[in-house]
Structures are given as structure tokens and as C-alpha cells.
Amino acid sequence: MTQELRSRVNADGTLELSLATVAVPELKPNEVLIRVEAAPLNPSDLGLLFGGADMSTAKVSGPTDSPVLTASISAGAMRAMAGRVGASLPVGNEGAGTVVAAGSTEAAQGLVGRTVAVAGGAMYTQYRCMDASQCLQLPHGTPAAAGASSFVNPLTALGMVETMRAEGHSALVHTAAASNLGQMLNRLCIEDGVPLVNVVRKPEQEDILRAGGAEYVCNSSLPTFMDDLVQALIATSATLAFDATGGGKLAGQILTGMEAAATSTAAEYSRYGSTRHKQVYIYGGLDRGPTELSRNFGMAWGVGGWLLTPFLQKVGPEAFQGLRQRVAAELKTTFASTYTKEVSMAEALQLDAVSVYGRQATGEKYLINPNKGAAPPS
Amino acid sequence: MTQELRSRVNADGTLELSLATVAVPELKPNEVLIRVEAAPLNPSDLGLLFGGADMSTAKVSGPTDSPVLTASISAGAMRAMAGRVGASLPVGNEGAGTVVAAGSTEAAQGLVGRTVAVAGGAMYTQYRCMDASQCLQLPHGTPAAAGASSFVNPLTALGMVETMRAEGHSALVHTAAASNLGQMLNRLCIEDGVPLVNVVRKPEQEDILRAGGAEYVCNSSLPTFMDDLVQALIATSATLAFDATGGGKLAGQILTGMEAAATSTAAEYSRYGSTRHKQVYIYGGLDRGPTELSRNFGMAWGVGGWLLTPFLQKVGPEAFQGLRQRVAAELKTTFASTYTKEVSMAEALQLDAVSVYGRQATGEKYLINPNKGAAPPS
Numbered sequence A, B: 001m002t003q004e005l006r007s008r009v010n011a012d013g014t015l016e017l018s019l020a021t022v023a024v025p026e027l028k029p030n031e032v033l034i035r036v037e038a039a040p041l042n043p044s045d046l047g048l049l050f051g052g053a054d055m056s057t058a059k060v061s062g063p064t065d066s067p068v069l070t071a072s073i074s075a076g077a078m079r080a081m082a083g084r085v086g087a088s089l090p091v092g093n094e095g096a097g098t099v100v101a102a103g104s105t106e107a108a109q110g111l112v113g114r115t116v117a118v119a120g121g122a123m124y125t126q127y128r129c130m131d132a133s134q135c136l137q138l139p140h141g142t143p144a145a146a147g148a149s150s151f152v153n154p155l156t157a158l159g160m161v162e163t164m165r166a167e168g169h170s171a172l173v174h175t176a177a178a179s180n181l182g183q184m185l186n187r188l189c190i191e192d193g194v195p196l197v198n199v200v201r202k203p204e205q206e207d208i209l210r211a212g213g214a215e216y217v218c219n220s221s222l223p224t225f226m227d228d229l230v231q232a233l234i235a236t237s238a239t240l241a242f243d244a245t246g247g248g249k250l251a252g253q254i255l256t257g258m259e260a261a262a263t264s265t266a267a268e269y270s271r272y273g274s275t276r277h278k279q280v281y282i283y284g285g286l287d288r289g290p291t292e293l294s295r296n297f298g299m300a301w302g303v304g305g306w307l308l309t310p311f312l313q314k315v316g317p318e319a320f321q322g323l324r325q326r327v328a329a330e331l332k333t334t335f336a337s338t339y340t341k342e343v344s345m346a347e348a349l350q351l352d353a354v355s356v357y358g359r360q361a362t363g364e365k366y367l368i369n370p371n372k373g374a375a376p377p378s
Helices: A043-050 A075-084 A152-166 A180-192 A203-211 A225-236 A250-264 A308-329 A351-357 B043-050 B075-084 B152-166 B180-192 B203-211 B225-236 B250-264 B308-329 B351-357
Strands: A002-009 A014-022 A031-040 A054-061 A068-072 A088-090 A095-102 A115-118 A127-131 A172-175 A196-200 A216-219 A240-243 A246-248 A278-282 A287-293 A301-305 A341-343 A366-368 B002-009 B014-022 B031-040 B054-061 B068-072 B088-090 B095-102 B115-118 B127-131 B172-175 B196-200 B216-219 B240-243 B246-248 B278-282 B287-293 B301-305 B341-343 B366-368
Touching (some): A152 A308, A172 A180, A172 A250, A196 A225, A216 A225, A250 A278, A351 A366, B031 B115, B172 B250, B196 B203, B196 B225, B203 B216, B240 B250, B246 B250, B250 B287, B250 B301, B341 B351
Parallel strands (some): A341 A366, B172 B196, B196 B216, B278 B301
Antiparallel strands (some): A002 A088, A031 A095, A031 A127, A287 B287, A301 B301, B002 B014, B031 B366
């Protein structure tokens, strides 16, 4: 039996988070059973977990080791949930753990006792059955916590740099740049020689990035922000940005800055603005408000959504394998993650925890250990 | 000598429109001299003409046959004008007229006496010197007024359909759909079998399009607009829109409608929304306010600028030639334009005229005849 975290949206407009106990499926020949010991609470998990609910209405009932969290979902948010009403959904995009059993194939047997990372979904569970081919085998001695975030953030950082190359840009802008992902991207860009403009909101976030070797850090809370941004854009020639905030004016400000940088060096007046294409991809929604674009950046621009999965489908399995191997090799350096706290699944459903990781604040990242406090495998 | 219309932005933040008298340049062997008899006042001309000025501050002085219009430009708008301060710029993207003189080549001589259309810029002038290769020769007997809009609107309509095909969409949405361009696009889509969703703001605009055979017409002023739009998007499967308004919520509403249409037929819940890419290209700025996107349309979306010139560069000279020939052949049918009024250049600088064509209102299109009232060529 395995205990796992479930999220259900009910037809009456309530969200219900709880722990379910289910049977571990029988292993197929090429499958392994992973004792999950570390699974991050990423921003990309929260949409499925919270189901659009207003978490300020959350209440918790039931025993401490098997709590039930409920919260209300607005009528507007419920419209987007129509497809999942009544379904008890497992959660958790990625995680790592120890292989404790395996099917009959050589590939599966070879993983027994090893720490592996997977991005199979349903990772907030004590035991997860996965095909051996889906397992990223971590170097001997790697603790599960160090491999928990081997996919979403590292592949997103690599995806940003690969997208930059594929679309003909030569430098990047990144917002919410002091996040785990942002620090990772900063290290990756330094290693690969890609100029990166880091946009943050607080002085301490500037410090984190400068300590990490970042050359261009712009604080959007400062009155000098637009000037700082334009200077960094002139210095880097960045014409591609990845924006984690989504709502508000930031995406438009970046395009305005790119246009100002382009025209500051232009030889002659062009009535339609610079001809160089300027692009912002919105890959997160830290600000859920509307995106507001004051179109003072010519006509050669685009704003759009960006997601990891379609990117990986586009590059194909061979390139994907190359990226995975690079992540495994640089897991303790370029792609290292840090966490504020390790919690059990039951602890993750308590209001104090939800109020912290639910904010998605930079520097407050939680790790779920579904086997926290459980006896080690025999 | 030729009289031509000039636009100048002065360093003190004023716009000055006037008529200048300049010498006609000597013809090169392959050039022809066109007596310009018809040049439209397109929305795409107004940016250069008005130079970002607040036209509600416009004043006119000078004699009726050589007026000088002045207007103030805000400090914000002046920043975007830095590249043209002090320069006296000719205006007018396109027009048509009679070839009254030619250089020595056979190609140039062959055009003498013919009506030709050109998109050379500086068309608000009595006589325009052009290379023969740039002239679109109109069928015998075509009046200049019928050929005045042979480039911008027809090629934009064709560009929209070609972009749709090139980017893998199968139907279109168009806003400000009762404009000359919109009616043209409606005829083109009917002829080419492309499903088209026409978005307008007034009942009489609905009538114009339905009388033109349009099947899907949605009025954004009606309370049923979003429902009407979603139904039309379900019926057409349109995932590409061209938006002339730019500012406000319309672009976002179209994406929301496309997403609702996509998910209404989806088999299962997808946490990131439908995977079908939904695109809005903004090609005009009838609403100069910010574009506001309420991102409730998943992650597979894009909004961006679209301009005719880069499109034509992308398709290359051969395809461009094919499009030009189609326009010439269908100038009286698919690509016919209608005008509210024909004015001289001096009349175009009077406040009553500016207040009408400056609004860019659907159904109020002006045509400049730089030789209005002048003696016909001897």
C-alpha cells in the first residue's frame, strides 16, 4: 500500500486536498518501484494542486497524520475546472527516491538500490511505479533531495537558452530572477557565455544574483528601473525575455526597453519602430492580473505563452536525452536547488505550510518527503 | 515643378503640415513621370502624416490654396519622433495616375498614356517620378481612383490569408471588419473558401458585411458578444486573428473565445489549457490605449505586431509578383475600394477634412487627388 496526496474539485465549488491509501500496482517487467523521498512544490504544481481555489478560505480538518484541506473556488475559476470536477487527481510533477523493487528486465534490475529522479506526475506518493527508461539514474551517493528537481527547473533553464538559439537571439532577459530557477539560469548563462539581464524586485534578490556572478541585475522597484533596464539591454542586445510574472506591466516594460535600446543606436527614423523582432514569453503567472501592454515598441514584437512540454516535444527525444544527461552531470553545480523546508505530505496540507509555499515567494521553496518519519525500506 | 504635401515635426513639439513646391527630377532611362490623380488616406499614412500630434489642437493658417496646419505633440510622443525632428517629409504610401513622360527604355516608353498604380511613398504630390518596374499597369480604361488602393489594402488582405496558410491555421478572425480592408478580406475569403469571423461594433456594419455575403459577423457592442464569438469560433475553428484596434480588451477576448471553443470540444482536462496555438496579430492601432490580456486562455497563445512590408520581404519577389498580378486582375471585384470624398492636397489640410479622415472611422475614407482642379496634361 502507498499513501498519496490527492486534489479534487467538487461540483459545489470546493477544493478538497487529502491523503489516499491505494494499492501499489504490480510491476511490469521493465518497471521499478521507487520509494519517493523528495518531491519539490514547484509553481507548476500549484495549479493542479489548488484547482483555482481561493486559498485564503482554506480550512483543515481531520487528524494530523491524515488532514483534509478544503477551500472555495469562485464561479469564474470553476469554469476553467469543468474538465476535472469530481476526479481525485494525484499531484507532483517530479521527484526522486530509491529503487526498492524491480521487474525482470536487466534495465529494471540494474536500478535496484540506486537513487533515481523521475518526472512522471503523481510524485506526492510514498511509492511510485515507473518504467525504467523514464528514470534518470543519479551518480552514486546522490541524496534524493539533491535530485528532486532534476527536470522542471533544469530543463526549463536549458529550454530558455535553447529557444534563444533556435529563434535567432543572442542574449536573454529573465524576471523573478532570484528564484531557484533564476539562479540556475544565471549559472547556466555564465557557463555558456550567454549575456543575461536579471530582473528582480528586492535589494536582497539583487545581492543573491550578484553573489552568483550576475553582471546585469535590474530592480523593478527602483525609480531608475527603466533607465537601468535600457542600459543593460543596450549592453547585452537582448531581444528575448522569459517572464514568470505574467500579469501587470513588466512584459510591456521589457519590450519598451528593448525598443529604446534598438532605436538608441539606429541610424535613421523608422515610422514603424525598429525592425528587429522583440519577444517576451510568459511562462508563469506569479501575478494573475491582466497583462498590460502599452504598445510604444514598434510593430516587430510578440508576447506569448511558453511551456516546457511542447518545447521538449519540439526538440525531439535525442536532444531531450542530451539535455537530461547534462542535468545529471551538473546536478550539484549548475542545476543545484535549495529548499527552505522539508515537509511530509500531511504537513504540506497544514495551513502554515500552505501559506508559505502557496505564495511562491522567491527564497521560500518547500520539498515534500512522502516518507518523512516512515521506517527506511527493509 | 510639382506641389507636394509635407509633414515636419519641429524641435519645439509642434507638427507642421504644408504644401511645398519642388522641381521634378530629371527622368532616368527606365523611369516614368506619373501625374498622380488618386492617393488614399490610409490609416497607415496617418502615423507619418500626424507625427504623433494631438490633432484636437490643430490650427490652420495661410491662404486656402496653400494652407499650413500646426498641432502640438506631447512630450511622450516627441520621444518616439526623435529620429525625424526638423525633416520635411513627403507622405502618401500609394496612389495611381497617368504616365505623362518616360525615359528612353522600351519598358518606360511602353507605359506612356497608361494608368499605373505605385506604392512608392511620397504619393501626395502632383508629379511622381518612378522606375517603370515599380509600376503596376492597370487594365485599359481603369480610372486612377479605381487603382489608387492597389497595394496596401489588397496586399494586406492577401497577406492575412497567406500568413494563415503559412502558420498552419485554416480560418480567420478580423476586427474593424466593415472597413474597406475588411470588406475586401470578406470577398477574398469567400472566393478562396476561407471561413472568416468578422468582428464589428455597430449594427450598420453588420449589415454591410452580411450584404457582402459574410456568414459570421459578431458585434462587440452586444451583450451576447462573447457567446456569439465562441459559437462562430466553434463553427470555423479559427485560431488566428488580425486585429486593427490594438488597444483595449478585444485581442484578449478573441483568445479567450478561441480557448473556450477549443476546450468545449476537448475530451479531457488539461491543466495548461488547450494545446492548439492561438494567435492574434495586431496590425493597426485604432485604439491607442494599452492592450489588456486577461490570461484565461491557457499557455498556447501569442500576440504580436504584423506589418505588410516584412511579410512581403519574407515571401520573396516571385510570390509578391503573383500577389500583385492577382490584385490587378481583380481590382474591380475582390479588391475594389470605395471612398467618401475626393479632396485636393490643400483641402486635406483643412480642419473639417482632418476631423473626418483623422478618426479612421469605418465608412469614412478620403481620397486625395493632387491634381484636383488642375488642367489635364496637355
